[in-house]
Amino acid sequence: MHGPFNRMGRRKPMNEINVVPFIDVMLVLLVIFMITAPMLTQGVKVDLPQVTSEPIEDSEDRDPIVVSVDRDGQIFVSLSGDETAVDLDQLGERVRILLEREPGTRVLVRGDRNVAYGQIVTLMSTLQTSGVANVGLISEPPPGEA
Template sequence: MQGPFNRSGQRRPMAEINVVPFIDVMLVLLVIFMITAPMLNQGVDVELPRATAEPIDTEDDTEPVIVSVDKDGEYYITLGEDSTAVAPDELSKRVTAIVQRRPDTPVMVRGDRHVAYGQVVTLMTTLQRAGVANVGLISEPGSDE
């Protein structure tokens, strides 16, 4: 008779290690890390254009919302041909309203080259809080300086 019992009815110890629970735990940890790894990005997600790149062709007719910062630090919203000056606290409300009406509207940032980097980053975080998932940066093509 084979098995874990001998003739006297007593159990003898098993010499095998059961690795199935270990494999289950490792699979669960793998899934958890696969889900949480993309969430570890810090900062604002932007798609930086290159000066030598070709213009982006949009497949649909959605006009982008362009938020500009001039050299004096004033904000402007351009939608189509209409450009209006906007206060910083009103900027978030207006962009939120546009994005809620048309969620697929691209939002682009145009910053003057003499504007402080911190002000552009503040503008981008304001746009992110307003519900914009991706913010693009606009640059003029030109020579490398």
């Protein structure tokens, strides 16, 4: 008798693996990763405080580098009260020079509430490419909180 059963009525072991379900699963995973991968690589890494009601106590005696953007979109860099107006193209080099003089200095961004979000993101991206690992954001507490 020929076929999958031998004379004793038992099945013959199968020596082929059906890979069609495996291929289906792999194609679904490929589509999922193709959709989600671009979302994971965009953005600027920013370490923000989680509690806004209390200021963060700083144990360092150094003044931070403060990058300010006014209502008109002009950029200013200040360290120890010395404020200098810079273009976005000059910002990275200016901050890099200040960080080489005093490594480990914090960098804070102070932006006017009317400045476009895209301009702040571009500014933070420029800071990141110039070697700033962590950028802090300066804000004011709402009226009534102090």
